Amino acid sequence: MENNEYRLISFADLKSFCKQVYKKVGVPDDEADIVADLLARSDLRGVETHGVTRLPIYIQRLQKGYVRSICKMTLLKNKGATTFLEAHGSMGHVASYKAMEIAIQKAMEFGMGCVSVKDSGHFGVAGLFSMMAIKKDLIGYVLTNSAPMMAPYGGRERIIGNNPLSCAFPTNQYPPVVLDLSCSVVPSGKLILCRKKGEKIPLGWAYDKEGLPTEDPYEGYEGGGSLAPIGGYKGYGMV
Amino acid sequence: MENNEYRLISFADLKSFCKQVYKKVGVPDDEADIVADLLARSDLRGVETHGVTRLPIYIQRLQKGYVRSICKMTLLKNKGATTFLEAHGSMGHVASYKAMEIAIQKAMEFGMGCVSVKDSGHFGVAGLFSMMAIKKDLIGYVLTNSAPMMAPYGGRERIIGNNPLSCAFPTNQYPPVVLDLSCSVVPSGKLILCRKKGEKIPLGWAYDKEGLPTEDPYEGYEGGGSLAPIGGYKGYGMV
Numbered sequence: 001m002e003n004n005e006y007r008l009i010s011f012a013d014l015k016s017f018c019k020q021v022y023k024k025v026g027v028p029d030d031e032a033d034i035v036a037d038l039l040a041r042s043d044l045r046g047v048e049t050h051g052v053t054r055l056p057i058y059i060q061r062l063q064k065g066y067v068r069s070i071c072k073m074t075l076l077k078n079k080g081a082t083t084f085l086e087a088h089g090s091m092g093h094v095a096s097y098k099a100m101e102i103a104i105q106k107a108m109e110f111g112m113g114c115v116s117v118k119d120s121g122h123f124g125v126a127g128l129f130s131m132m133a134i135k136k137d138l139i140g141y142v143l144t145n146s147a148p149m150m151a152p153y154g155g156r157e158r159i160i161g162n163n164p165l166s167c168a169f170p171t172n173q174y175p176p177v178v179l180d181l182s183c184s185v186v187p188s189g190k191l192i193l194c195r196k197k198g199e200k201i202p203l204g205w206a207y208d209k210e211g212l213p214t215e216d217p218y219e220g221y222e223g224g225g226s227l228a229p230i231g232g233y234k235g236y237g238m239v
Numbered sequence: 240m241e242n243n244e245y246r247l248i249s250f251a252d253l254k255s256f257c258k259q260v261y262k263k264v265g266v267p268d269d270e271a272d273i274v275a276d277l278l279a280r281s282d283l284r285g286v287e288t289h290g291v292t293r294l295p296i297y298i299q300r301l302q303k304g305y306v307r308s309i310c311k312m313t314l315l316k317n318k319g320a321t322t323f324l325e326a327h328g329s330m331g332h333v334a335s336y337k338a339m340e341i342a343i344q345k346a347m348e349f350g351m352g353c354v355s356v357k358d359s360g361h362f363g364v365a366g367l368f369s370m371m372a373i374k375k376d377l378i379g380y381v382l383t384n385s386a387p388m389m390a391p392y393g394g395r396e397r398i399i400g401n402n403p404l405s406c407a408f409p410t411n412q413y414p415p416v417v418l419d420l421s422c423s424v425v426p427s428g429k430l431i432l433c434r435k436k437g438e439k440i441p442l443g444w445a446y447d448k449e450g451l452p453t454e455d456p457y458e459g460y461e462g463g464g465s466l467a468p469i470g471g472y473k474g475y476g477m478v
Contacts, residue, residue, distance in 0.1 A: 079349070079350035080319075080320060080348060080349030080350040080351070081319060081320040081349045081350050081351050082349070082350030082351050109319060110318070110319030110320045110321070110349055111318035111319040111320050111321030111353070112319070112320050112351065112353050114350070114351050179476040179477065181470075181473045181476065181477075183470075183473075185470060185471075204443065230469045230470025230471075230473050230474060231420075231422075231424060231469025231470055231474065232424075232469075234420045234469050235469060235470065237418040237420065238418065238420075
């Protein structure tokens with residue numbers, strides 16, 4: 001895209017557009033508001049890869065019935081500071097937002113809180129959920145699994161995700177410290193970009209489908225390879 | 240040491256020896272038992288770098304009064320599942336053992352528990368504390384700070400630790416899954432070893448005192464350099 005093709009869109013307009021799209025496919029007003037707000041704020045934070053650019057995919061998944069348009073959460077377990085919820089394939093954004101609200105309530109009451117959610121869809125930017133805790137002067141910590149894109153250490157088959165994690169710390173008058181990362185050295189998108197540009201990748205980013213280090217971005221991901229975890233066996237252990 | 244110089248010492252003898260040494264420098268019987276057990280078990284797990292080999296250093300610190308020989312813990316804060324303790328320079332092994340006992344009690348009551356300890360000494364092997372939780376069918380998670388040996392990302396001055404972390408998961412009939420690592424690509428000991436052997440180190444292990452990547456093990460640590468965090472800026476963010 002040429003530089004002069006960029007158009008400035010206000011946050012309010014972008015959010016409102018997303019919200020209308022979600023409502024069109026049957027998402028209730030309050031839930032459409034949650035997910036639209038998260039998507040538009042992803043772009044506002046500069047994480048365009050996980051923001052409004054994914055709207056078409058998210059909408060397709062709703063239309064195809066892969067993801068529930070109305071969030072449904074069932075309580076599987078509740079003990080003191082901890083809660084375990086089943087989301088029945090609900091949208092990750094909405095399920096995670098609601099789970100974080102419960103975790104915050106728990107933390108206010110017990111000093112800390114932990115909510116686990118099973119069977120929810122893609123939730124976008126992890127950092128937006130950990131940052132919810134900051135408003136209550138709490139530390140937020142969010143973990144999720146992801147699609148398999150890494151091999152076990154020394155292996156060759158992609159069977160584990162690069163499982164993102166995020167922490168957010170309030171710091172009184174300073175901007176909060178927010179950590180938001182996945183456990184692979186680079187995201188898959190970076191290899192796809194290098195392949196398109198015809199560039200080699202440094203050793204240490206990825207392995208080919210035989211589990212050997214590769215400098216070829218295609219072999220390292222699209223050709224069936226796997227992303228390298230940060231710190232080798234250390235990052236593998238962490239996911 | 241030549242191979243034929245190795246001597247087999249039973250766990251009970253090794254623990255008993257350590258315990259006697261600690262008692263000699265004024266550590267109470269029950270606390271000497273805790274730390275001696277942890278040191279001997281470090282060697283039993285194969286983590287010799289953090290086990291009985293450190294006994295002379297630990298004893299010197301007690302004799303010089305850098306570390307308290309009788310553990311003293313003061314409650315600074317207690318709320319629901321969380322506790323914050325001041326250890327007044329007590330031995331890390333004993334303070335952490337007692338803190339983990341409280342965390343386990345909290346977890347039994349509230350579903351999870353978190354105990355923070357300030358001002359305690361070196362605690363040895365992080366994994367031994369997270370593994371305490373397994374006996375109660377709980378997941379253990381332990382974090383600590385360490386002496387500064389890494390520079391902030393892009394910097395050159397060693398101001399942050401490689402802050403070890405450990406998780407331990409019970410797995411019913413299988414051996415537990417235990418993760419126990421620091422956030423640098425390699426420990427400082429590995430660079431010292433390479434320097435002694437006259438070997439180069441791979442790029443990506445360390446930076447020299449100007450903050451530039453180095454293949455010289457001396458420049459990378461003893462000469463004032465800094466260890467590289469796992470995943471570059473990712474590992475830096477995590478510590």
